Amino acid sequence: MSQRNIDVTGDGLTVDQAVIEACPIMEVLDQVSGKWSVSILIAAAHGPVRFTELERGIDGISRRMLTLTLRRLERDGLLTRKVYPTVPPKTEYTATSVARELFAPLSALRDWAERHQMTIASARHEYDHRAAETGS
Amino acid sequence: MSQRNIDVTGDGLTVDQAVIEACPIMEVLDQVSGKWSVSILIAAAHGPVRFTELERGIDGISRRMLTLTLRRLERDGLLTRKVYPTVPPKTEYTATSVARELFAPLSALRDWAERHQMTIASARHEYDHRAAETGS
DNA sequence: CCGAATCCCGTGAGATACTG
DNA sequence: CAGTATCTCACGGGATTCGG
Numbered sequence: 428m429s430q431r432n433i434d435v436t437g438d439g440l441t442v443d444q445a446v447i448e449a450c451p452i453m454e455v456l457d458q459v460s461g462k463w464s465v466s467i468l469i470a471a472a473h474g475p476v477r478f479t480e481l482e483r484g485i486d487g488i489s490r491r492m493l494t495l496t497l498r499r500l501e502r503d504g505l506l507t508r509k510v511y512p513t514v515p516p517k518t519e520y521t522a523t524s525v526a527r528e529l530f531a532p533l534s535a536l537r538d539w540a541e542r543h544q545m546t547i548a549s550a551r552h553e554y555d556h557r558a559a560e561t562g563s
Numbered sequence: 564m565s566q567r568n569i570d571v572t573g574d575g576l577t578v579d580q581a582v583i584e585a586c587p588i589m590e591v592l593d594q595v596s597g598k599w600s601v602s603i604l605i606a607a608a609h610g611p612v613r614f615t616e617l618e619r620g621i622d623g624i625s626r627r628m629l630t631l632t633l634r635r636l637e638r639d640g641l642l643t644r645k646v647y648p649t650v651p652p653k654t655e656y657t658a659t660s661v662a663r664e665l666f667a668p669l670s671a672l673r674d675w676a677e678r679h680q681m682t683i684a685s686a687r688h689e690y691d692h693r694a695a696e697t698g699s
Numbered sequence: 700c701c702g703a704a705t706c707c708c709g710t711g712a713g714a715t716a717c718t719g
Numbered sequence: 720c721a722g723t724a725t726c727t728c729a730c731g732g733g734a735t736t737c738g739g
Contacts, residue, residue, distance in 0.1 A: 517721085
């Protein structure tokens with residue numbers, strides 16, 4: 428839509444432009460949201476990975492959610508699915524190049540989380556502490 | 564937990580490590596998830612912004628969700644809240660430095676989205692098309 | 700102007716059981 | 720092995736109303 432990139436870190440934006448700014452971001456967040464998308468994508472990043480490998484490797488995921496998330500990622504073109512009609516059957520999932528380009532931004536996000544997780548945790552505790560005092 | 568950073572784009576990861584990889588990322592995603600967090604953060608990035616400004620500026624947000632999201636962001640230390648006990652009351656929200664450091668990763672995410680949104684959309688359509696043929 | 704309280708609904712997601 | 724099919728429930732989030 429816009430022919431130039433608006434820098435989120437830049438100045439001079441009005442509040443009304445915030446939603447315009449955020450819009451494409453939230454598209455991504457929708458792709459990646461869901462409890463398991465990121466884990467699956469990362470697991471499928473380095474080559475073909477089988478269904479059962481994912482099920483065992485990703486702790487806590489249910490069969491159902493694994494299937495559903497795999498289907499969604501495949502639909503969005505982030506994962507390719509290759510079925511070998513052998514017996515027993517064998518299915519391999521691989522992250523596409525589009526998905527792999529997502530890893531750098533995700534990495535930046537993870538770095539931010541690691542840098543600030545302590546700060547955030549203590550901010551949370553402090554907030555709850557103050558709230559408890561004020562509230563009671 | 565780990566004393567060195569594991570590069571998501573690197574090789575040699577087993578599937579079992581995927582969840583370890585993804586873990587801090589999903590912390591962030593939880594912060595930022597919720598329909599409105601990103602829009603609010605961006606709107607509050609460049610200086611104090613008032614409650615009603617946000618309500619009018621962010622299209623489609625309800626009073627309730629604005630309040631709830633603001634509280635959560637404040638609790639996590641991503642937003643500061645300053646109340647002026649005037650009449651009528653006046654409240655200003657500002658993104659903290661921690662939050663502002665999040666904008667670069669978000670920007671990278673948005674760029675990814677803009678680069679690939681067409682590809683993803685057509686992948687989706689193609690998938691649905693094939694599914695419709697195979698299914699009926 | 701800036702919220703809090705309440706009601707309501709759709710959907711994400713777990714548990715479980717069945718199939719080619 | 721790699722899925723599907725149901726059932727169920729919690730929770731995010733919208734609409735509306737009330738209060739300081």
